[in-house]
Amino acid sequence: MSNHASVIPGPSPVPAFTLSRRRLLGAACVGAAAGVLLLNPVGSAWAAAPKAETELATFMTLSQRLTGRNDLDGKLGQSLYEALTKRDAAFAKDLGELQGKLGKTPQGLSGHPQEVARQILAAWYLGLVGSDHTATVVTYQDALMFKAVDGALKPRAFCFGSPGSWAEKPVVGRA
Amino acid sequence: MATVQQADFVIVGSGIAGALIAHQLALAGKDVLILEAGPRLARHEIAERFRQQVDKSDNQAPYPSPAHAPHPELNPSNHYLIQKGEHPYDVQYIRAVGGTTWHWAASTWRFLPNDFKLKSLYGVGLDWPIEYADLEPWYGRAEVELGVWGPTDEDLGSPRSAPYPMAPLPLSWNEERVKTVLNANGYRVVTEPVARNSTVYDQRPPCCGNNNCMPICPIGAMYNGIVHVDKAEKAGARLIENAVVFKLEKGRDGRIAAAHYKDPQGNEHRVEGRTFVLAANGVETPKLMLMSDVGNSSDLVGRHLMDHPGTGVRFYANEELWPGRGPQEMTSLIDFRDGAFRREYASKKIHLSNMSRVDQVAAELIQKGPLLAGPELEQQIRDRAARFVRFDSFHEILPNPKNRIVPSATERVAGIPKPEFTYAMDDYVRKSAVHTREVYAHAAKLLGGTEVVFEDTFANNNHIGGTALMGNDPKTSVVDKDCRTHDHANLYIAGGAVMPTVGSVNTTLTIAALALRLADRLKQV
Numbered sequence: 222m223s224n225h226a227s228v229i230p231g232p233s234p235v236p237a238f239t240l241s242r243r244r245l246l247g248a249a250c251v252g253a254a255a256g257v258l259l260l261n262p263v264g265s266a267w268a269a270a271p272k273a274e275t276e277l278a279t280f281m282t283l284s285q286r287l288t289g290r291n292d293l294d295g296k297l298g299q300s301l302y303e304a305l306t307k308r309d310a311a312f313a314k315d316l317g318e319l320q321g322k323l324g325k326t327p328q329g330l331s332g333h334p335q336e337v338a339r340q341i342l343a344a345w346y347l348g349l350v351g352s353d354h355t356a357t358v359v360t361y362q363d364a365l366m367f368k369a370v371d372g373a374l375k376p377r378a379f380c381f382g383s384p385g386s387w388a389e390k391p392v393v394g395r396a
Numbered sequence: 397m398a399t400v401q402q403a404d405f406v407i408v409g410s411g412i413a414g415a416l417i418a419h420q421l422a423l424a425g426k427d428v429l430i431l432e433a434g435p436r437l438a439r440h441e442i443a444e445r446f447r448q449q450v451d452k453s454d455n456q457a458p459y460p461s462p463a464h465a466p467h468p469e470l471n472p473s474n475h476y477l478i479q480k481g482e483h484p485y486d487v488q489y490i491r492a493v494g495g496t497t498w499h500w501a502a503s504t505w506r507f508l509p510n511d512f513k514l515k516s517l518y519g520v521g522l523d524w525p526i527e528y529a530d531l532e533p534w535y536g537r538a539e540v541e542l543g544v545w546g547p548t549d550e551d552l553g554s555p556r557s558a559p560y561p562m563a564p565l566p567l568s569w570n571e572e573r574v575k576t577v578l579n580a581n582g583y584r585v586v587t588e589p590v591a592r593n594s595t596v597y598d599q600r601p602p603c604c605g606n607n608n609c610m611p612i613c614p615i616g617a618m619y620n621g622i623v624h625v626d627k628a629e630k631a632g633a634r635l636i637e638n639a640v641v642f643k644l645e646k647g648r649d650g651r652i653a654a655a656h657y658k659d660p661q662g663n664e665h666r667v668e669g670r671t672f673v674l675a676a677n678g679v680e681t682p683k684l685m686l687m688s689d690v691g692n693s694s695d696l697v698g699r700h701l702m703d704h705p706g707t708g709v710r711f712y713a714n715e716e717l718w719p720g721r722g723p724q725e726m727t728s729l730i731d732f733r734d735g736a737f738r739r740e741y742a743s744k745k746i747h748l749s750n751m752s753r754v755d756q757v758a759a760e761l762i763q764k765g766p767l768l769a770g771p772e773l774e775q776q777i778r779d780r781a782a783r784f785v786r787f788d789s790f791h792e793i794l795p796n797p798k799n800r801i802v803p804s805a806t807e808r809v810a811g812i813p814k815p816e817f818t819y820a821m822d823d824y825v826r827k828s829a830v831h832t833r834e835v836y837a838h839a840a841k842l843l844g845g846t847e848v849v850f851e852d853t854f855a856n857n858n859h860i861g862g863t864a865l866m867g868n869d870p871k872t873s874v875v876d877k878d879c880r881t882h883d884h885a886n887l888y889i890a891g892g893a894v895m896p897t898v899g900s901v902n903t904t905l906t907i908a909a910l911a912l913r914l915a916d917r918l919k920q921v
Contacts, residue, residue, distance in 0.1 A: 288773075335767050346773070347758055367754065368774075369774035370782075377452065385594075388569065391721065
């Protein structure tokens with residue numbers, strides 16, 4: 222069954238790294254309105270906010286390091302982070318460990334921190350959280366793998382262009 | 397509570413075969429009732445399920461198996477298919493209004509004249525009771541009904557009395573390049589005929605390259621059986637969805653009196669008819685016949701099960717080809733469809749994939765091998781998606797009575813037996829596959845291929861054939877050359893089940909041609 226709640230709208234221009242308390246509350250209210258999030262009274266959301274904010278900021282910082290991109294979409298990042306923590310309650314702790322082990326280059330990672338790095342890369346590039354049939358599709362069209370091919374290919378099930386336009390020699394960087 | 401309905405023509409199954417027949421009969425003013433086991437589906441919902449599915453290579457995933465009328469689910473398996481043979485008959489089909497052409501490559505090949513005479517020409521397999529010339533006009537009609545584009549400047553070996561309804565759209569860069577390289581080295585790669593619009597045709601739009609023919613064309617530029625279901629209903633045919641026929645009731649004088657179906661609640665209904673057409677594919681049709689002890693005086697119902705066992709190869713070319721621009725498949729290599737070699741080993745068609753590999757290579761790079769990140773990862777995704785090459789093939793397996801489908805004696809679902817398969821590869825296919833592998837290796841060499849990986853799994857290609865063979869002798873066949881069962885004067889079979897051999901190409905156009913030919917006979921009934 223399709224899960225429209227998980228569809229992410231187009232990339233947001235809002236920078237992700239300074240997720241304000243107001244913005245987090247805004248997201249919480251949207252969630253509450255949809256009846257899926259935050260049944261807690263407002264007060265406890267206030268109390269929880271700083272920790273969540275810090276963890277999300279850590280996730281975004283590590284995501285930037287791993288993808289090498291400074292244009293990551295904040296809303297998508299929040300959705301990916303929520304899906305990752307929902308799937309694995311220890312994810313926030315894993316992030317801390319990864320942060321500690323991540324040296325100058327990710328290539329030096331091994332063991333569990335490397336697995337966590339792969340999870341984060343899969344989330345951004347594939348739009349998937351999890352790797353088997355129980356995985357969650359957080360986004361399809363905004364997965365970074367399509368940015369990587371830079372206009373040479375579109376996501377499947379989206380129109381490529383005018384009929385026959387595929388005959389031209391592809392030029393990377395031109396949509 | 398049981399209900400009773402009536403119709404002059406009762407058609408079991410609403411896939412391409414049943415839908416074409418229903419449409420023709422309804423146009424002729426006949427009283428037609430279609431019984432379809434599965435539900436109605438909306439194109440936009442199927443497309444959205446695809447966008448939301450985890451494994452984009454799973455063509456069954458956007459089509460959830462109905463609880464009351466299961467079809468194969470792959471990942472994870474729902475164990476609908478029971479495998480008893482040495483090789484699994486891992487078939488995929490869809491139980492839904494419109495049938496399995498919801499997902500297909502839209503390849504609409506005609507058989508070659510020699511495909512109908514395998515026994516007399518090459519001493520293997522069987523001859524058909526009809527020849528290419530008998531079917532030629534119906535191939536042409538089918539191409540018009542489906543909306544087929546085909547090459548105007550390439551002879552595909554199947555003589556034509558009329559041009560293709562549409563000229564093709566140009567090949568993708570990938571296919572043009574591979575065709576150029578292979579043809580410069582003695583191979584014959586041609587534009588494949590496909591039921592895909594290159595212009596507005598039959599009120600449907602031209603292809604805009606969603607690259608998603610399988611599992612769903614989001615815009616209906618590719619033909620699906622639902623087109624003729626809609627047309628049949630507009631012409632006056634009735635359709636009952638979620639009606640799982642589980643029994644054919646025999647009446648007087650060897651005639652079929654009624655079809656019995658279950659609705660999703662398990663209630664049973666009886667449908668009386670004058671003429672019955674079974675068009676429920678080469679698995680569910682023989683299953684129903686065997687469950688009903690119908691049409692089987694020859695003991696051949698369910699036997700001679702066939703498909704096109706496939707092998708594949710993947711590698712990285714030494715230039716950027718960018719598969720994924722345009723439709724999923726536009727060309728085929730046709731050097732090995734016919735020749736004296738058919739005495740010794742199977743004919744085959746080989747085809748290049750033009751499916752986007754972005755998700756596949758990205759997943760492989762992220763989940764396996766050394767950890768890549770940042771620009772290096774993106775460069776690798778770009779490079780691998782650009783240079784990925786994959787060929788697949790269809791081998792002609794011979795009709796063998798030991799290869800069969802029966803209703804399981806022990807396993808049931810929704811109160812109805814599951815299909816049980818006994819299937820094996822033969823040396824005729826294996827020998828051909830050795831040669832296919834040599835062709836793959838040569839193609840890889842010509843394209844500067846690296847990381848060449850062969851897949852010799854004899855994958856099922858879901859071209860169900862055999863199981864209710866057409867022939868002149870009631871002792872050695874199930875239906876006559878008009879697709880009427882030898883045993884029951886008012887029972888006909890449409891679909892791949894009647895095909896005595898399967899040739900080396902996708903069978904849908906032959907199924908459609910046979911269906912239109914049968915519809916013409918039924919108009920006289």
